Amino acid sequence: MRLLLPWLILFLGACAWQNPQPPASIANWQKHTEHLQQLDLWLLEGKLGYRDSRDGGSAWVNWRQSGAAFDLQLHGPFGSGATRILGDDNHAELQQSGEDTLTAVSPAALTEQLFGWQWPVDQLQFWVRGIPSPHEPTVLRTHNAEGTLAVLQQSNWQLEFTGYEQVGQWVLPSRIKGNSGEFSFTLIVKRWHPGDTAP
Template sequence: MSHGTCRWCASRCWGAALMALLIVLAAGCAVAPPTSPTTPDAWVARQSTLARLTQWQADGRIGVVNGQDGWHASFQWAQQDPTYRIDIIGPLGQGRVTIQGDEREVSIQTQDGQRSTAPDPDLLLEQTLGLRLPVTGLRYWVRGLPAPGPTALLQTDAAGRLTRLEQNGWVIEYPSYAPSSVFNLDLPERIVARRMDLGVKLVIEQWTL
């Protein structure tokens, strides 16, 4: 075989190897598990079990991007239906912000002791601190459930876990889950929610059930 033929073969081999590498890299960049619209029974069973999970605490980190602005903080969310308490530690130099409420009313207390009350937690948080955060929906989305109200568009994996949810103008994705000791359920470990120019990322480091 001539040297020219060898170089041609080597070139083809390198090209094939490069193409294979690109395919592998592209597959590795997927942000969500494979979805399957053909597992309604698994989703129905999982949804019913998650709905019974009404007392829990999630600890982790939150990042919010609003247009050109952004902030990040730690959070502790304790839920005992119908009441909840959310401590956000460190946003915008506020120190600790505490949000407490139920289905009728919510209050926000800042580090300096100022307290405000209103029926709508999302609106109150924005008016008080300038923080846009979908508290009402996240109460359900954080467990991997759609919120009550308008019909949601769902995508699930083979185990019935949500991988993508569209509701109330929000798109929520679930890149990863972590196992829990209750009901033999995997619970969301990372959540990414987007609406127009607003993005919210949650990393849940610990579930307490």
């Protein structure tokens, strides 16, 4: 009996770690994601900080999204007043005061001309809502007990969602930190306008 007792303890301990029922956070996450996928019309106002191995800066952000169409305005960076990136799934253009309008097939290609690296605008339209992009594989995802996203690894970026706020029926991120090698950004959302593109 004394020989069997240690094995019995190990067996019961192993069983205790196996929980066939999904944790409540998984169920909450699925419900939370399905709800947020319905939100495709919004405006956010906030501040973006960005950095690479050589330099960094910040800009005020005004981002309007209507379905696949986006209008992203950055105020303050690059010493040139307002910078505007707009487009949809098939087209993007960059407008800066006193400069010719640049076009590309994706906004990420245009941001490389601003930052020197590609800011993942295509994926960010999902990340800013606190959900992964459905167009890219997810490497890692962890979430909080209430179902909100905590950490996401996708498209060679690691993102930490360190703040949320309740805005009407929506629970939306208020602070996101992103890292990809030597490149990083922090987006602090000052004001959400879900369901509208005009404050």
